[in-house]
Amino acid sequence: MKPATLEFLKQRFTDYYKTSYISVPSSLEQREWGFIFFDTSSDVRMRRHMAFSDPRELADYLKNMVPAHVYYSTAYYSTPSAPTMNDKVWTGADLIFDLDADHIMRGPYTEMLARVKEETEKLIAMLTDELGFSPRDLAVVFSGGRGYHIHIQSLAVRGWGSQERREIIDYVCGTGIDPAVMLTQSDAAPAGWRQRYLDALREHLLWLKSLPEEEGIHTLTGIKGVGKRGAADAAAFLAEIDDLARDLEEYRTRTLLGSRMVKAIVTEEGSAFEQRLREKGAHADEPVTTDIKRLIRMPGSLHGGSGMRVVPLSAGELAGFEPLEDAVVFGDRSVKVDMKMAITTAMNGNTYQLQKGTNTVPEALAVFVCCRGMAEIAGEKADGS
Amino acid sequence: MVIAFDYKDLAKYPFLKESEQLVRKHFDSLDRFLSGPRGDEALQRAKERILDAIDPKWEFREEDAHRLPPEIEIASYALARILVSCAGDRLLPERLTRYEAIAVSHFLESEEAEKKRYVAQFVGLDLAKSSLPVPEYIELITQLRDARWRLINRDIQSGLVRLEAAEYDELLRERIRVVLLRNLPLRVPSTLCERFAPIIDEIGAAYQQQMLEQFGAVEEEAFPPCIGGLIGAVTAGTNLTHMGRFAITAFLHTIGMNTFQIGEVFARAPDFDPEKTMYQVEHISGSSGTAYTPPSCATMRTFGLCLNRDAICEQVNHPLSYYRRKKKKIGKPKQA
Numbered sequence: 001m002k003p004a005t006l007e008f009l010k011q012r013f014t015d016y017y018k019t020s021y022i023s024v025p026s027s028l029e030q031r032e033w034g035f036i037f038f039d040t041s042s043d044v045r046m047r048r049h050m051a052f053s054d055p056r057e058l059a060d061y062l063k064n065m066v067p068a069h070v071y072y073s074t075a076y077y078s079t080p081s082a083p084t085m086n087d088k089v090w091t092g093a094d095l096i097f098d099l100d101a102d103h104i105m106r107g108p109y110t111e112m113l114a115r116v117k118e119e120t121e122k123l124i125a126m127l128t129d130e131l132g133f134s135p136r137d138l139a140v141v142f143s144g145g146r147g148y149h150i151h152i153q154s155l156a157v158r159g160w161g162s163q164e165r166r167e168i169i170d171y172v173c174g175t176g177i178d179p180a181v182m183l184t185q186s187d188a189a190p191a192g193w194r195q196r197y198l199d200a201l202r203e204h205l206l207w208l209k210s211l212p213e214e215e216g217i218h219t220l221t222g223i224k225g226v227g228k229r230g231a232a233d234a235a236a237f238l239a240e241i242d243d244l245a246r247d248l249e250e251y252r253t254r255t256l257l258g259s260r261m262v263k264a265i266v267t268e269e270g271s272a273f274e275q276r277l278r279e280k281g282a283h284a285d286e287p288v289t290t291d292i293k294r295l296i297r298m299p300g301s302l303h304g305g306s307g308m309r310v311v312p313l314s315a316g317e318l319a320g321f322e323p324l325e326d327a328v329v330f331g332d333r334s335v336k337v338d339m340k341m342a343i344t345t346a347m348n349g350n351t352y353q354l355q356k357g358t359n360t361v362p363e364a365l366a367v368f369v370c371c372r373g374m375a376e377i378a379g380e381k382a383d384g385s
Numbered sequence: 386m387v388i389a390f391d392y393k394d395l396a397k398y399p400f401l402k403e404s405e406q407l408v409r410k411h412f413d414s415l416d417r418f419l420s421g422p423r424g425d426e427a428l429q430r431a432k433e434r435i436l437d438a439i440d441p442k443w444e445f446r447e448e449d450a451h452r453l454p455p456e457i458e459i460a461s462y463a464l465a466r467i468l469v470s471c472a473g474d475r476l477l478p479e480r481l482t483r484y485e486a487i488a489v490s491h492f493l494e495s496e497e498a499e500k501k502r503y504v505a506q507f508v509g510l511d512l513a514k515s516s517l518p519v520p521e522y523i524e525l526i527t528q529l530r531d532a533r534w535r536l537i538n539r540d541i542q543s544g545l546v547r548l549e550a551a552e553y554d555e556l557l558r559e560r561i562r563v564v565l566l567r568n569l570p571l572r573v574p575s576t577l578c579e580r581f582a583p584i585i586d587e588i589g590a591a592y593q594q595q596m597l598e599q600f601g602a603v604e605e606e607a608f609p610p611c612i613g614g615l616i617g618a619v620t621a622g623t624n625l626t627h628m629g630r631f632a633i634t635a636f637l638h639t640i641g642m643n644t645f646q647i648g649e650v651f652a653r654a655p656d657f658d659p660e661k662t663m664y665q666v667e668h669i670s671g672s673s674g675t676a677y678t679p680p681s682c683a684t685m686r687t688f689g690l691c692l693n694r695d696a697i698c699e700q701v702n703h704p705l706s707y708y709r710r711k712k713k714k715i716g717k718p719k720q721a
Binding site: 129130131156160161162164167171174176177178181188192194286287 | 519524532535536545683684
């Protein structure tokens with residue numbers, strides 16, 4: 001990053017931190033803080049093991065130091081500023097979920113944002129409707145980058161270690177399903193994963209049936225446990241799929257577990273069925289949830305990799321949230337930037353087609369492309385005046 | 386309604402507050418009790434509890450709990466907890482509480498419904514409910530290995546996990562184990578631990594012996610691929626993460642290597658720093674008071690340390706189980 005660009009970003013971030021009120025996380029004095037700065041000259045990438053006892057102290061720090069990235073610990077510590085993790089004395093941690101579009105799909109930024117929002121809505125529904133968390137306990141946060149975080153501060157989960165948290169993250173991601181349990185006939189109407197599982201299996205069987213017969217047989221004989229010699233069995237199986245699908249629709253599973261084909265389909269690792277089942281889960285990042293000493297981006301701070309605001313939302317506000325408008329904090333005065341490449345992007349309701357080379361763009365977009373490393377501030381007068 | 390436990394009942398459930406009260410009624414101070422006529426008897430029985438707890442061949446016998454007067458039996462329960470706390474190995478309290486929970490669950494099998502309900506309530510489980518809230522359920526089952534206990538394999542509706550009546554006995558045993566383990570190790574005054582030193586040494590020796598029998602001589606060919614990979618990385622001079630060093634050390638310690646032998650593994654690294662290494666090794670293997678158990682497969686995966694998975698990995702949840710299986714496998718000479 002050129003000095004002019006660095007200066008431009010620091011000025012804009014300073015302006016933000018001087019004029020904005022940012023609410024601090026609960027139990028401020030028990031949190032550890034970490035910061036990454038624009039100046040990368042120092043050896044230390046992140047300055048961490050810091051603690052603040054007073055909201056004003058933190059606000060002053062942000063104004064004076066103008067960090068590019070601001071993080072605090074999801075954990076609560078007796079001595080958060082102690083230099084080693086052991087000396088901090090862990091006393092609990094919020095339950096955190098991280099949804100990152102990077103882990104879900106590749107594509108244009110706007111599409112990634114839309115997809116990860118859907119995924120977040122799916123996760124919220126699972127947490128509230130199935131696992132019984134109150135929507136009020138869920139703090140949803142746009143990360144300022146390519147995803148969302150969910151913070152649950154409920155006391156019921158605060159003392160949990162990694163293992164307890166793994167139960168929850170495995171549940172939402174669909175990890176560790178036991179086909180035998182799912183296919184055991186139950187008196188209770190299926191709900192949650194059992195329902196998703198039976199639905200996925202029915203969809204999968206009907207998909208097999210919809211293929212041209214030769215292709216259906218080829219798909220089945222390709223499964224480990226069926227093999228080339230299973231062609232006749234595969235053909236017979238395809239013929240009875242309609243019956244099986246009807247059984248599944250009415251949640252009669254007794255016949256299914258006995259079927260060699262069904263067993264082969266549901267137990268094969270990395271199979272098309274497994275893929276279909278995974279799609280029904282929410283793609284949250286597992287290590288983030290099980291790590292009880294994680295640092296997370298501060299809601300209300302700016303994301304140094306995009307210049308956008310890390311926006312706190314309630315579960316109800318997510319549906320109407322448009323990151324490329326609602327997380328944009330800078331203005332529309334004109335700024336000249338020198339693009340390293342051509343890009344098309346949306347912001348504040350407009351679509352911009354930027355050419356390689358010099359472009360005049362609104363300040364907010366200039367901050368965005370400079371933070372992402374796609375551009376430098378052009379010319380002598382970096383502020384565009 | 387007040388449920389009347391007689392003294393004989395209390396010997397079966399020594400963790401109940403009624404049991405504690407009984408002991409207090411008979412003996413006013415621990416010091417006087419230990420120097421008194423029954424002190425040694427209780428201490429010997431406490432030792433027996435722990436030796437039974439670490440013996441894989443131990444089997445429950447109802448009469449064991451009734452050989453001594455109830456107050457002595459209950460005192461021996463409390464003394465056993467003190468002894469394992471003094472011993473400083475994290476696995477011992479785990480073994481002891483598992484043993485106590487198994488014994489209690491055997492007693493409960495033939496217990497009157499009311500008394501059983503009372504014991505369940507004491508550890509915070511309501512046997513009348515047909516479901517549990519998700520957080521309570523999770524806290525109850527994290528240590529249970531079977532796939533059917535995983536949250537994802539349960540019927541859940543609106544935050545409630547449905548339970549089958551037949552599952553309650555298992556959950557109750559697990560709950561008792563967790564509750565009994567919760568306060569361990571106890572903070573025991575060092576003067577008291579010193580007083581027990583000979584008996585603790587005896588337990589330690591038996592425990593070491595039992596570990597050796599279980600894992601036998603160290604066989605590097607039987608190491609799981611993750612541990613083998615980490616050791617390979619050390620030998621190649623790669624700087625391991627803390628978790629990596631921790632996993633190697635805790636694994637090697639648990640299968641019976643001493644601090645010196647573990648240090649030798651790390652000495653294969655080109656930039657070996659003896660002092661620093663020994664400090665870490667000693668810390669992890671328990672000279673500072675707690676010995677750590679090596680991470681499970683799930684944890685290894687989370688930290689990106691699970692590598693070169695093979696067929697045996699598919700059948701185990703823990704690197705130690707891998708080692709035990711593989712050892713058994715290569716131990717048998719191949720038939721020609």
